[in-house]
Amino acid sequence: MDQKQFLEYIALQLRIDSVRSTSAAGSGHPTSCLSAADIISALFFSVMHFDKTDPNNPGNDRFILSKGHAIPVVYAAYKHLGVITDEQLLELRKFDSPLEGHPTPRFPYNEAATGSLGQGLGVGVGFALASRLDGVKNTTYVMLGDGEIAEGSVWEAAEIAAKENLANLVAVVDCNRLGQSEPTLHQHHVDTIANKFAAFGWDTYAVDGHSIDEILAALEAAKENKSPTMIVAKTFKGYGLDDREDKNSFHGKPHKPAELDGAVAALSARFGDAANYSGETNYTPPLPTKTNAKPSPAPLVLDLASDPSKEKFALGEKLATRKAFGHALAALGRVSQEVVVLDGDVKNSTFTQTFQDEFPDRFIQCYIAEQNMVSTATGLTLRGKISFAATFACFLTRAFDQIRMAGIGRVPLRLSGSHCGVSIGEDGPSQMGLEDLGMMRSVPNSVVLYPSDAVSTYKLVGHMANYTEGMSYIRTTRSDTPVLYAHDEQFEIGGSKIVRQSESDSVVIVAAGITLHEALSAHKQLLAQGVNVAVLDCYSIKPLDVNTLRKLASKSKNRVIVVEDHYQAGGLGEAVTHALVNDNVHVEHLFVNNISRSGTPAQLLADAGIDAKSIIDNFNNFREDAHV
């Protein structure tokens, strides 16, 4: 078999099938597939080693399509590998087909959900790191578009890949000169692009992306490199169709049914030699080297009673939940080799350094680049790691798009945000997480936790490690707060704790995190006045423990005060009012309703109207209004 002729034949078939499937779908991006077809042919039909019957084989070389809109050319490759049928291919973008318009895990050969550009390389960094940690000798390939390298996240990933010397990471830019709406920044200046990656520490090649020989030579050379490899491939958008090739305004324009036969004929005519290829067309990729199969990690069990730090968790001791988070991570590290932790140069604030101190080899410094930290955590998680990524809660907003995509990808990403709310004090509003609960609640299947003390934090981190149906998030507090719970107290995702209750409560104060301590102070002061109120620790913001909330409200004169160190939108208060709107319960909501500033934590809690005094004042107004 003449390999070059075979690969050119396959490239032609991929082109034809990309045009056919998008035409059948009536939407999609055929011209973005045509530029990529030769590279895909070379990768899937020559270079990559993988078990085509088992996408989960840990030894497989991996392929991430960062320019997700070109996924039809990859689906076409799977057709020619015999993984899907032609009928299935032509169901592209249909409601019942797993072959979506951009890659999602509904088609199990898609390595990651992409479609928001600039994220694939960071996921690839995670894959490459996972292989290194596991001693797997595979290669992760990432295909990017030239438009998407304008995204800063690409350069964050490039930075870390070089710093980590990820020789097992090979990326290709399909440099087809045209973006969605106009030419890209560097158009066909492939050397300019290559120079940029070289300055970031990559081994680089600029090649003709329609020359099988040049593509193969660069991919072959990459195997010997000691750094990550970037191949900048000069291609033409719509390559093979004279009426569209290298022309603007054909992005996302499939052929009308009446145009389809002409387009297929034009492709066959243009690539006559390939069309006339008569050799073997069945192809099975070389199998990967066997890796030692690892069992899926069983549920991890944390035992606080035997933790070396347990004295710090004694009732009444003061221990910030962020510090408890660090101890819990270290404990997880002891029970599973799969646990890895990612930092954005704030480990001494989030206390991930407690993990690093014990497990430096499983600690990944991502520097101040939160987007890539989240994408890399996504990649590690997809490759079986139990990864926790942590930074200040406010800085996770930097990675909202990456978080959103991990949600679509059904990735059990585990995140922590510290320094939540105005209670951080003097550093001021730029450092305060005040929108994180809403952001994290919006992710489908997410779990959102906001514990008030060290014991509940420790135990909830253990639950996060075992939660696999979606993302989980834990919000931690800067200041030291008293331990409220005994070591044997149990906490659950979706649970809550009634921390104060009597037979005659006039209201239930619903709080979490720092405001629970304000609620307890309010409780104490009201009790001194002879007023009983209930207090609920609503540590599971999502799912919310609506049953307990409802029962407790009904025993507390159907009155609720929700108090949180967060803005209104999407926070605990909106979750509670949404849940109770039809319950005939009166709800008051205290939240941060201004732009905060520098000041002491006590001043800022008072200024925002979420301290103990504000709770008491609100309750008193409330009583007067209700003529109690």
Next chain:
Amino acid sequence: MDQKQFLEYIALQLRIDSVRSTSAAGSGHPTSCLSAADIISALFFSVMHFDKTDPNNPGNDRFILSKGHAIPVVYAAYKHLGVITDEQLLELRKFDSPLEGHPTPRFPYNEAATGSLGQGLGVGVGFALASRLDGVKNTTYVMLGDGEIAEGSVWEAAEIAAKENLANLVAVVDCNRLGQSEPTLHQHHVDTIANKFAAFGWDTYAVDGHSIDEILAALEAAKENKSPTMIVAKTFKGYGLDDREDKNSFHGKPHKPAELDGAVAALSARFGDAANYSGETNYTPPLPTKTNAKPSPAPLVLDLASDPSKEKFALGEKLATRKAFGHALAALGRVSQEVVVLDGDVKNSTFTQTFQDEFPDRFIQCYIAEQNMVSTATGLTLRGKISFAATFACFLTRAFDQIRMAGIGRVPLRLSGSHCGVSIGEDGPSQMGLEDLGMMRSVPNSVVLYPSDAVSTYKLVGHMANYTEGMSYIRTTRSDTPVLYAHDEQFEIGGSKIVRQSESDSVVIVAAGITLHEALSAHKQLLAQGVNVAVLDCYSIKPLDVNTLRKLASKSKNRVIVVEDHYQAGGLGEAVTHALVNDNVHVEHLFVNNISRSGTPAQLLADAGIDAKSIIDNFNNFREDAHV
């Protein structure tokens, strides 16, 4: 006066005052100030031209401190310029002081709110573009830390600055080798950093950041460059204090009161020559060249009746709200020279191209780099432009941190997100904006608009141009939808429209955007069954028209169905339930409660349970439950 000796003297004073103010505050980042002091001295006391009595003078050279945690050294500079007193300086980080821990506009000399790292350069790009548009011959200086250049947003800004040949933009990296928790990625390899910026198209210099001569020479050379200039200055964190200099673990550690005198004495001893300087110390910066003062733009008035596109807005015609948005932008462009529009290579999807077609000189292509697009829009807005930045709603999540910071900066940023919700169809979930309403509602003082037809869109865009108390956001829809309103209909921020009402409504359906059309369809079908329901177009999601909502609910048997093409968290439904929780109204909420997929818009609206049939089904259950 010996300039060098003077600047060294000033640098010493800035060091002493940075140590004093952070010590008095009991928090802050003195070591991060000490590395920057020589550069700040050179800029503020020699290089920059500005009117120190008027921070708003449009001719001033501008200074943005991207590494916002070093702001005490800048406050110290303002003290030595006579702008603030020593007493005021020592109020740093106090609740009543405008000198916050990170820069905010409460101190009017702060050019932009910073403190979330990596954002200052993008704001500087906006400043430099504004100067070019206005013909102002000033220079924008930006100081970055070496830790923050790991942020991808820095590289997005670098890209655009080079592409736009912003010779009036000069940046300095205070390369002090140490991050918060450990050494930075490149430590003191200033040439590596300079090479990276050179590869991105900048003129670069690597200098000794503690040599006044080298700093001044580079800043002088920058004036002749034709490209943006990056000066990478090798500095030492904690420079001048032997016990802290170039040592890890002193980030954010002020001196205890007992340590203060010793630290001041150590600085004076270390910089003996500067301490002994006996020349003139009063300094007034050279005034800027006068610029033609421009009046603040008066309220802009749009008149749809005279718009060339008005026929497209005829009642019953189909026109996507995204297209109406484009026409409104073009109309604004006609009434004010200050209107500028920013794109992220989706102008043919958001229809900002309608503006570009008429005003190419005021259209800024930011390529696929949404973080920088938002930061640049922030910079343009701060310099008086009425800037609109638009991309797909989902891709604005990429810039949530930049949006958050613009909120803290009280910037009247104007944003639009198109392609909201599952109604986009076949492209699938990666392209669907389903969390944008919650995200934008979380910003203090924001306005969030979601119109259902072309007329209301057009008019609301006009209101956005005139709203200056905070950010405004408009969500637009991909598909063509019928025009519902006459040309003379009025819409207001905080308003709503009752579009269907009778004397005997059994429920009010509250909707916005695409779901309003589903609600109208449900209304029609129910009417055919003899059931009257009210329909409210809740186009102002924030502020919400609670009065109308309440009144209409009370006339509709106190029953509400809210239906939205958005996730639960922070969307219209949570806004409504939060507002009505104490009103004794029964509320049902239909929202997107799954991970969507590819499919037709109708299939996906049905799958999410937010189409007309879902509304009717919900209403019927509701009636049965209520035994109507």
